[in-house]
Amino acid sequence: MRKKSLRISSLIAVVTIGVVLSSVTSGLSQQKGQPIVIGAPLSTQYLYGWGAQRAMLLAVEEINAKGGVQVGSARRPFRLEVLDTRDLEPGVPLSEAMLVVEKLILERKADILMGGPVRSEAALAAMDLIAKYKKVSILTTGALTPAYHQRIGENYAKYKYLFRITSQAGQLAKEATDLFEGLKQEHGFDQIFIMVQDVAHARAIGDIVGKNLAQKGWKVLGTEIYPTGALDYSTGLLKARDQKAQILFVWMDHPEIAILVKQWKELKIPTLPIAGISSAVEQPGGWANTDGAVANWVASPANAGNAPSNATPLTMKFYQAYTKRWLVEPEGYGTSSSYSAVYVLADAIRRAGSLDSDKLVAALEKTGMDSVYGKIAFDPKNHQVIPSYNPKEGAVGTWFQWQEGKRVVIWPSTIAMGKIRIPPGVTPPKGEAK
Amino acid sequence: MLPSLLVYGLINSVTLALTALGFSLTYGISRVANFAHGALYVLAGFSAWFFLNRFHLNYYLAALLAVVLISLTGAAIYRFALIRVRGMPLLEIIVTFALGTAALEALRYFGFLGSHYSLPPLFRGSVNLYGVPVDAQRIALVVIGGLLVFTLWLFTHHTRIGLAFRAIAQDEQAAMMLGIDSDVMAALSLAVGAALVGLAAIVVLPLGYIATESGSNILVSAIAVCILGGLESTAGVIVASLLIGYTQILTVAYLGPHYQMIVALLAILITLILKPSGLFGKQKELEERV
Numbered sequence: 180m181r182k183k184s185l186r187i188s189s190l191i192a193v194v195t196i197g198v199v200l201s202s203v204t205s206g207l208s209q210q211k212g213q214p215i216v217i218g219a220p221l222s223t224q225y226l227y228g229w230g231a232q233r234a235m236l237l238a239v240e241e242i243n244a245k246g247g248v249q250v251g252s253a254r255r256p257f258r259l260e261v262l263d264t265r266d267l268e269p270g271v272p273l274s275e276a277m278l279v280v281e282k283l284i285l286e287r288k289a290d291i292l293m294g295g296p297v298r299s300e301a302a303l304a305a306m307d308l309i310a311k312y313k314k315v316s317i318l319t320t321g322a323l324t325p326a327y328h329q330r331i332g333e334n335y336a337k338y339k340y341l342f343r344i345t346s347q348a349g350q351l352a353k354e355a356t357d358l359f360e361g362l363k364q365e366h367g368f369d370q371i372f373i374m375v376q377d378v379a380h381a382r383a384i385g386d387i388v389g390k391n392l393a394q395k396g397w398k399v400l401g402t403e404i405y406p407t408g409a410l411d412y413s414t415g416l417l418k419a420r421d422q423k424a425q426i427l428f429v430w431m432d433h434p435e436i437a438i439l440v441k442q443w444k445e446l447k448i449p450t451l452p453i454a455g456i457s458s459a460v461e462q463p464g465g466w467a468n469t470d471g472a473v474a475n476w477v478a479s480p481a482n483a484g485n486a487p488s489n490a491t492p493l494t495m496k497f498y499q500a501y502t503k504r505w506l507v508e509p510e511g512y513g514t515s516s517s518y519s520a521v522y523v524l525a526d527a528i529r530r531a532g533s534l535d536s537d538k539l540v541a542a543l544e545k546t547g548m549d550s551v552y553g554k555i556a557f558d559p560k561n562h563q564v565i566p567s568y569n570p571k572e573g574a575v576g577t578w579f580q581w582q583e584g585k586r587v588v589i590w591p592s593t594i595a596m597g598k599i600r601i602p603p604g605v606t607p608p609k610g611e612a613k
Numbered sequence: 614m615l616p617s618l619l620v621y622g623l624i625n626s627v628t629l630a631l632t633a634l635g636f637s638l639t640y641g642i643s644r645v646a647n648f649a650h651g652a653l654y655v656l657a658g659f660s661a662w663f664f665l666n667r668f669h670l671n672y673y674l675a676a677l678l679a680v681v682l683i684s685l686t687g688a689a690i691y692r693f694a695l696i697r698v699r700g701m702p703l704l705e706i707i708v709t710f711a712l713g714t715a716a717l718e719a720l721r722y723f724g725f726l727g728s729h730y731s732l733p734p735l736f737r738g739s740v741n742l743y744g745v746p747v748d749a750q751r752i753a754l755v756v757i758g759g760l761l762v763f764t765l766w767l768f769t770h771h772t773r774i775g776l777a778f779r780a781i782a783q784d785e786q787a788a789m790m791l792g793i794d795s796d797v798m799a800a801l802s803l804a805v806g807a808a809l810v811g812l813a814a815i816v817v818l819p820l821g822y823i824a825t826e827s828g829s830n831i832l833v834s835a836i837a838v839c840i841l842g843g844l845e846s847t848a849g850v851i852v853a854s855l856l857i858g859y860t861q862i863l864t865v866a867y868l869g870p871h872y873q874m875i876v877a878l879l880a881i882l883i884t885l886i887l888k889p890s891g892l893f894g895k896q897k898e899l900e901e902r903v
Contacts (some may be wrong), residue, residue, distance in 0.1 A: 224726045268721075269826050377871045405870045408830065410821055411625065414865040417617045417745070437731065438821035445739055445748035468729045468822070 212255030215248060215534065217521070218289025219259060220279045220305075221320070222267035222297045226458045227432065230485075230510050231294050231320040231517035232261050237504050238521035249529045257521065260287040261294075266301040267321070269408040269433070276301040277308060284312050290534050293520055297321030297513075299379040306330060310337050315539045318343040319520040320513025321432075323380035323456070323481075325349045332561035339540050342562040344523065344555065345516040346481045346576060348380045350566045351455055352387035354479070354576050358453070358590050359392060359426065366601065367608030372424035372450070373402040374415050374439070376431040384430050384455060400424050405431065412439040413446060420448045425605065429454040432512075436460060437469055444472035449604040453477040461485070461511030466584045473581045475602035483570065483577040483594055484515025484551035486586045490570045490577070490594040497551040519550035552577075569593055616743040618862055624751050626858025627758035631813040632831050633838035633850050634761065639687075639806030641845030642778045643799035645695060645705050647687075649713030650810055651832030656716060657683040657811035658823035662730055672733065680811040687807025691800040699799070717828045731822035732815070754816050761812070765847065774801065782845065810835075830874075837877035841884045843894025852892055853880075 219235060221228035239257040242248060247256040262283055264276035276296040283289045292314050296302045302322035309316045318327070318341070325348050331338040362368045371392060375385035382404060389399045400422040403415040416439070419427055427450040429439065437459035443452055452475065454460045459468060460478040483490035487498055487508070497518055501509050509515060523546055528534065531542035544559045553570030557563065567573025568591040578590040580599055587597040601607055636650045647653075660682050664675035690712060698704035720726075736749035769775035780788035781798045789795055810831075838857060842849025861876045884891055 224721060224724065270829065403870055406874060408824070408826055409870060409873070410824075410827065410830070411621075411865075412870075413621045413624075414617070414862060415870060417621070418614075418866070421614060421617075434726070435821065435824065441821065445750075446746045447739070462729075464729050468731055470733060 212253040214258035218283030219261045219294035223263045225267040227513040230514040234518035266298040292316035299324035319517040328561040328563035348383040356391040368425045371426045372419035381430040480511040482552040486579040488588040515551040622859040622862040630854035633835040635806035635809030636835040642802035648710035651828035652713035652716040655828040657814035676815045683811035684808035688804040691803040734819040843891030846893035849893030
């Protein structure tokens with residue numbers, strides 16, 4: 180009898196201890212919280228993919244090291260799930276990127292999407308898919324087509340879950356136009372030849388810049404559109420030379436632009452070369468990769484922070500943290516914006532107190548925080564980040580020139596670290612090159 | 614404009630001929646359409662890059678080793694894969710295409726993408742030809758292209774292996790009766806074809822960088838040149854390269870660069886419709902006459 184009661188009391192004790200332990204661990208796990216999954220569809224074999232991936236991971240690590248994100252009463256860490264969309268690779272169908280987006284949502288259980296798809300065409304195609312699943316998505320790299328935010332504006336109810344924290348073709352075209360106008364005033368340049376890649380955003384920028392400059396009295400001598408993966412640019416370059424172009428405006432995000440840079444040097448085309456978002460020219464390795472042929476080339480990695488400057492107190496902090504983490508400087512477009520997007524998301528989740536998509540949209544629309552490339556706020560009508568030339572007022576762009584093997588930010592003047600130089604062999608109409 | 618079109622048209626044509634010669638030679642001798650041709654071109658570039666940047670070898674030695682390695686790869690493709698499907702053209706195409714695609718996808722998977730994979734020019738400096746600036750590497754490309762065609766002619770007309778190649782190409786069974794081993798010759802033809810495309814890679818790639826995705830472009834342009842010229846004809850390769858090369862340059866100049874790729878594809882289509890054996894090909898000549 181005594182034995183039986185001993186067994187019963189032991190069993191009761193074990194069960195009690197079990198219940199207590201389980202409630203304690205459950206409390207602990209509730210306090211620590213399940214990870215918030217950020218699904219990142221990125222073309223990871225290309226600069227605009229791997230740069231974004233590294234930047235997001237850096238931000239995630241920093242936030243998690245500080246205890247994660249406050250969601251209501253719990254703190255939850257971020258977890259980054261990256262899948263390769265391959266959308267920047269020539270010949271890979273857009274359907275590949277769509278499958279990746281859907282896989283991130285359904286299989287990897289992404290709470291939020293961030294990053295791409297990177298190619299404009301793929302990002303546009305993914306809009307309906309993301310809207311269908313009502314997932315908040317922040318575009319941080321690639322996709323510059325104005326059609327993206329225009330579509331959100333035209334059908335807000337359907338696409339309200341989509342945001343773009345990086346620049347767009349219209350803004351970049353405006354920046355290019357203003358940069359050229361500055362060169363006209365200072366050096367008298369007014370003849371330009373345009374070479375762009377046959378993709379939506381590049382064609383749009385070439386078109387907008389050409390029209391803008393023609394209206395302002397420039398002679399637009401020609402616009403050449405090259406297929407993705409083109410390996411020879413000699414005919415276009417010689418056309419520019421024969422027509423006496425002073426500025427060569429190039430917009431190509433495929434790595435083959437390295438060939439164009441080399442040909443420009445070898446053919447001695449007497450122009451000031453200005454490239455927009457152009458991977459091989461943007462990258463810190465551009466100098467070595469082109470054997471120095473990239474000297475005097477101007478490029479834009481879109482947002483400040485992708486090249487060294489003191490745009491905001493956070494810019495160099497990010498720059499150094501990234502360099503320390505990845506043993507390479509931020510390499511180009513999509514890096515500072517992807518890093519900042521994770522912080523913007525953390526801030527919005529904290530304010531929303533929930534991961535509910537509608538509450539997050541409302542919180543993101545009220546964003547107003549300092550970032551690596553200026554103040555981040557979204558246009559509430561179309562969810563496009565608000566741009567500015569002043570980092571205290573909005574997201575600021577950046578244009579640098581390769582000078583003695585270094586990327587020196589030369590525009591806009593608010594964040595410039597040096598002055599633009601005219602390449603040898605180019606004689607500005609207004610006096611000698613400075 | 615005209616001098617630059619003439620000069621760069623010639624450079625483009627020689628580039629096409631260089632990249633197509635190996636494909637034509639292999640087919641001419643062994644009747645194997647080597648669809649791994651583009652992948653071998655890319656692999657040759659990466660091999661040279663590796664020998665140069667990882668093993669820090671002399672550039673010329675690195676280039677030579679890369680060509681030898683690719684040549685051995687060509688022979689290995691025959692010895693270990695094609696020999697089992699010899700005489701079945703469709704399977705030969707499937708096997709070589711699969712091997713080429715697998716090689717390119719493996720390169721992509723392991724991160725061999727980006728402009729930092731580039732080879733330095735073998736020759737530096739530039740000259741002015743009738744007011745058209747041309748760099749030394751492109752001039753070297755034309756000279757090497759010419760020398761290669763001449764060497765190939767000497768090889769096939771004045772060496773035992775070259776004569777055996779021609780014998781197999783003319784009548785395989787008669788050649789076998791004379792003691793020429795068909796399998797050895799086929800493996801050698803793959804090896805020489807691969808060496809030729811490897812050499813093309815060493816000469817052409819310093820103009821840009823080693824792009825994994827260029828493998829398919831090289832294959833398409835080589836096929837276009839060989840179909841237009843006649844699959845087994847070296848003379849056909851030269852004439853077709855000039856035709857396609859100049860048409861491409863004129864298309865870029867007067868229609869726009871984004872129509873450039875269509876030229877090669879149109880050349881394939883038009884040739885197959887009007888004269889399937891190509892300009893100098895004999896393969897289907899009788900059927901065409903009938």
